[in-house]
Amino acid sequence: xxxxxxxxxxxxxxxxxxxxxxxxxxxxxxxxxxxxxxxxxxxxxxxxxxxxxxxxxxxxxxxxxxxxxxxxxxxxxxxxxxxxxxxxxxxxxxxxxxxxxxxxxxxxxxxxxxxxxxxxxxxxxxxxxxxxxxxxxxxxxxxxxxxxxxxxxxxxxxxxxxxxxxxxxxxxxxxxxxxxxxxxxxxxxxxxxxxxxxxxxxxxxxxxxxxxxxxxxxxxxxxxxxxxxxxxxxxxxxxxxxxxxxxxxxxxxxxxxxxxxxxxxxxxxxxxxxxxxxxxxxxxxxxxxxxxxxxxxxxxxxxxxxxxxxxxxxxxxxxxxxxxxxxxxxxxxxxxxxxxxxxxxxxxxxxxxxxxxxxxxxxxxxxxxxxxxxxxxxxxxxxxxxxxxxxxxxxxxxxxxxxxxxxxxxxxxxxxxxxxxxxxxxxxxxxxxxxxxxxxxxxxxxxxxxxxxxxxxxxxxxxxxxxx
Amino acid sequence: xxxxxxxxxxxxxxxxxxxxxxxxxxxxxxxxxxxxxxxxxxxxxxxxxxxxxxxxxxxxxxxxxxxxxxxxxxxxxxxxxxxxxxxxxxxxxxxxxxxxxxxxxxxxxxxxxxxxxxxxxxxxxxxxxxxxxxxxxxxxxxxxxxxxxxxxxxxxxxxxxxxxxxxxxxxxxxxxxxxxxxxxxxxxxxxxxxxxxxxxxxxxxxxxxxxxxxxxxxxxxxxxxxxxxxxxxxxxxxxxxxxxxxxxxxxxxxxxxxxxxxxxxxxxxxxxxxxxxxxxxxxxxxxxxxxxxxxxxx
Numbered sequence: 202x203x204x205x206x207x208x209x210x211x212x213x214x215x216x217x218x219x220x221x222x223x224x225x226x227x228x229x230x231x232x233x234x235x236x237x238x239x240x241x242x243x244x245x246x247x248x249x250x251x252x253x254x255x256x257x258x259x260x261x262x263x264x265x266x267x268x269x270x271x272x273x274x275x276x277x278x279x280x281x282x283x284x285x286x287x288x289x290x291x292x293x294x295x296x297x298x299x300x301x302x303x304x305x306x307x308x309x310x311x312x313x314x315x316x317x318x319x320x321x322x323x324x325x326x327x328x329x330x331x332x333x334x335x336x337x338x339x340x341x342x343x344x345x346x347x348x349x350x351x352x353x354x355x356x357x358x359x360x361x362x363x364x365x366x367x368x369x370x371x372x373x374x375x376x377x378x379x380x381x382x383x384x385x386x387x388x389x390x391x392x393x394x395x396x397x398x399x400x401x402x403x404x405x406x407x408x409x410x411x412x413x414x415x416x417x418x419x420x421x422x423x424x425x426x427x428x429x430x431x432x433x434x435x436x437x438x439x440x441x442x443x444x445x446x447x448x449x450x451x452x453x454x455x456x457x458x459x460x461x462x463x464x465x466x467x468x469x470x471x472x473x474x475x476x477x478x479x480x481x482x483x484x485x486x487x488x489x490x491x492x493x494x495x496x497x498x499x500x501x502x503x504x505x506x507x508x509x510x511x512x513x514x515x516x517x518x519x520x521x522x523x524x525x526x527x528x529x530x531x532x533x534x535x536x537x538x539x540x541x542x543x544x545x546x547x548x549x550x551x552x553x554x555x556x557x558x559x560x561x562x563x564x565x566x567x568x569x570x571x572x573x574x575x576x577x578x579x580x581x582x583x584x585x586x587x588x589x590x591x592x593x594x595x596x597x598x599x600x601x602x603x604x605x606x607x608x609x610x611x612x613x614x615x616x617x618x619x620x621x622x623x624x625x626x627x628x629x630x631x632x633x634x635x636x637x638x639x640x641x642x643x644x645x646x647x648x649x650x651x652x653x654x655x656x657x658x659x660x661x662x663x664x665x666x667x668x669x
Numbered sequence: 670x671x672x673x674x675x676x677x678x679x680x681x682x683x684x685x686x687x688x689x690x691x692x693x694x695x696x697x698x699x700x701x702x703x704x705x706x707x708x709x710x711x712x713x714x715x716x717x718x719x720x721x722x723x724x725x726x727x728x729x730x731x732x733x734x735x736x737x738x739x740x741x742x743x744x745x746x747x748x749x750x751x752x753x754x755x756x757x758x759x760x761x762x763x764x765x766x767x768x769x770x771x772x773x774x775x776x777x778x779x780x781x782x783x784x785x786x787x788x789x790x791x792x793x794x795x796x797x798x799x800x801x802x803x804x805x806x807x808x809x810x811x812x813x814x815x816x817x818x819x820x821x822x823x824x825x826x827x828x829x830x831x832x833x834x835x836x837x838x839x840x841x842x843x844x845x846x847x848x849x850x851x852x853x854x855x856x857x858x859x860x861x862x863x864x865x866x867x868x869x870x871x872x873x874x875x876x877x878x879x880x881x882x883x884x885x886x887x888x889x890x891x892x893x894x895x896x897x898x899x900x901x902x903x904x905x906x907x908x909x910x911x912x913x914x915x916x917x918x919x920x921x922x923x924x925x926x927x928x929x930x931x932x933x934x935x936x937x938x939x940x941x942x943x944x945x946x947x948x949x950x951x952x953x954x955x956x957x958x959x960x961x962x963x964x965x966x967x
Contacts (some may be wrong), residue, residue: 435828536820538813545810548801548847552846555761555797558783558813615801 213260226444232609234665240628247635254639267640269466273514276463277398277585279623279630280523282579282597286604286622287530288571291540293605295567296614297355297362301369302575302601306594307345307377310579313340313590314386317393330534333393341576347373348572370598377591385410387588397585401472407464410515414460421452460516467494470505477510484510519581523623526577531619543567546556547615599616603650604629607657629653690694707959711788712737712902713871718757718767727753728925730767735871735902740893741905742917744935744946750926751906752794754874758790759905760784771871785811787880788870792877794906796860800849802843808863809847833862837892844861853880861889865896875906890916908938924949927960 224231245261252264253313265271284301292299303370312337321332329335351369357364395403405413432439439449439535473496477484487497489504497509516524534540542563546553578597583589608625612616633646672909711734720728735741743751756762758769760781769776778784782793784864791797798807804824814822814829834841838858848856857880857914864872874893880887893903893916907913913920914934922945924928929945936954944950951957 254700351834431824435824437824437827532820538815538821541806541810541813541821544802545799545806548799548849549797551795552799553810555759555781555791555793556799557785558811559782615799659728 205449209593213326221420225417226441226446228336228440228444229448232661235617235622235660235664236609236624236628242630242636243628243631247631251635251638259411260647266635268449269462271634271638273460273466273517275627275630275634276520276523277517278634279400279584279627280519282630283626284526284578284625285574285597285601286570286608286626287526287619288567288574289605290610290617290619290622291530291534291543292362292567292571293612294601294614294617295543295564296547296550297564297567298366298572298602298612299313299348299351299369299531299568300363300366300602301347301351301373302571303594303597303599304370305344305371305572305575305596306521306579306582307591308347308413309340309344309576309638310375310381310583310589310593311381311386311591312343314384314389315380317390318386318388322390323603328391330392332390335578336390337396338391340580341573344572344574344576344579345569346572348575349469349569351411351572352568355568356561356564373595374591381589383591385588385590389587390601391590393580394584394587395518396580397583398519399585399587401468401476404517405515407513407578411518414456418453421456422449425449425452434633439602456576461660463516464513466514470494470496473510474503475510476512482510504614519585522581525605526574527619527623533542534619539563539566539639542614544593549615574585600626600629600650603654607654609661611661625657675715683753689808706763711735711770712739712772713758714770714773715754716768716770717759718754718769720753720762720764720766726926728757728764731923731926731928732958733921733928733931735904737870737900738897739916739919740745740897740903740905741742742920744908744910744913744920744921745906745923745929745948749923749946751922752875752924754923755791755875755904755906757788758784758871759873761791768837785867788868789873790864790867790869790871790874791873792860792864793839793873794879796880798848798856798860801847802863803847804834804844804851804859808833808864808866812867830862833866837888848949854882854885857881857885860924861892865892869901871902871904873904873906876908877905878909878912879905886912897929910942913940913942921958922955924960927962928958929960930955930957932956 221228234622242269248261248264248266250264251266252258254592255265257263261267285306289299289302316339317332317336321329321335325332347369351362351365354360354365372423382536391400393534394400397403414423419521425448429445430438467473474484476482484496484498485496485508487499487509488503489497489499490507491505493505493507494510495506495509495511496503497506499506534543542553542558545556545558546560546563549562579589579594582593603621604626605617606612606625608621608623610622629650632649636646636649637643676862688727713735714732716732718724718731720806728741731754733741733743733754744754745751745788748946753762757764758778759784760778769778775785776787780911799810802810802922803850805823808830809826814825816822816825830844830928834844838855841855843851843855848859851859857877861877864874869936888918894906896903907916917934919931919933920937921931921967922942924946930951931948932942932952932955937952940953943950944952945955945961949960949962
């Protein structure tokens, strides 16, 4: 066994083509690559089409889709669904399902808003720093509690999750309506609003964004090097060196590219003007240019211009939250006992039970985690809207499940990844906002998302049949 | 050589009642006891176990026992209750009635965790593997190795898996693949590895050779002998009379949830055992249980 490292890749290695060898060496999932390719294709098509719509036949990058502004907004719009889809992955992997996340989001958001507006503000006064903290904690706690309730009924009363959460869908939205009395509850606390990414300085700015990117790149390189060292220590088969370098390069390039795009999105020019006036920043003189993103003084008037005072946003807060949630959930799914048990239960519930896993409590924990994530998403949604209504989470359950399934999670259980679901959410949001850019009627959006959902599962079936 | 003579001595004692027993057996229908190797306290003693599903008594006042280093074959038709009885021991089912003793002390087994904590390991007929995760994850399912940060120590688990699988199945290389992609024999060796890797005292093997070819079956036979020498008690559930006659020291036949009889393998013929399985007839060389046909037993 001690000289195993090379031979253990098996005799199959000899008669492999270069493509197969590439995938085996880099351990890149072909499915994942297909999804990324589809995403890039969708982006390019929308960009070219939106260019043509504006009379610009310049091809790629001539349209309004592949612009920092649109991509930045796209990520912000994706974050809420993406966060919830990470929890849905684990539930579906465990052969469960939560249809109540949309209603739960409405209920949690409305409860949080009622707490802020009608309970905390009269007692603490507007803008008290404790308000947003109490509201955030309350939203996450309430989400966890409702999720745990769903899970307990599923696990201990042995009612199928479909039924329990279908009941939840109706009950929680009714409760949200009752709590809000059908009204819109607003406004939110100013600090709380930062979670929505919609107001001034609800983003990192270029400096911190680059710093974060640097840390992420270092983490990628360290992770790959550490993995190699561990495998070396135990004399396991190693990836070829070129594959390691390729993976590290790919990871850092993705991080740096995303950061570059985020850092190229300027603040809205009106915001720059307000900020400059509030902070006594001198606005330089310049020539007016209606397409510019900076501001300058043309005589006594503040105008848009190409060169002048400009600020860039960098990563916005909801996107950061989504990234952190994605990382934590990936860690949970792949590096902890909880994650291992989730997948084992999905693969064979009976075997998991016989192995001594408390499957019932695992189901409760899975639903409670889903609830906590709904709590986080409800904070983002209500902060972004600066209000909460009982319709805030409408259809969200279906978008979340669609994103999860498009991302490669099998409804039969046992199979699914966090990053896949987040990519699925991004793909769905790309389609929705791409069609808005093309001025297509709103009705089309759901039609296309529906077709894409079915088509994605069809492709997945084809793929898994070929693999078998 | 010394071993075989000891066994002969043990089988001779069948004629005379055992006097040195510390815990007198108060189980109805229990006759003089087959005591191997002069050991007094059974490793496992399941007394008067009953379990019913709906109105059907799957196991009806059955009593069996097992001594250290002994292989007891459990035989019977489909639906005779042998798998159910053994699932009571492994914690998969909760008994309605009866008592389980280990080394003479009564123990509580309410779930698989309890059983494992007592050193009872099971290889199920269905293998009970999580198909979508790899061999190392299955090997350690439910008792994962952790790093000092409390996270899964996959590298250490894979390393151990390579060691134990290297002993059982030296040609096994597919450590990175989900076990659903492995062959029947490979899956079986993962299931066996999981049972023997954690210092089991009692091993339950439910049809361990059902999915195996002749060579792998021989390997399992070797393994059973090796585990026997280490003093592990083994319950062997099988349809295959040849397996039981080759590997077991003693056999227990069940029919309709009840024990037909117990016998040393040497004292009965295959035909007699078939008679026990099919008709419930207890031959002369066997100790009749409550499930035996009364007139024949008398």
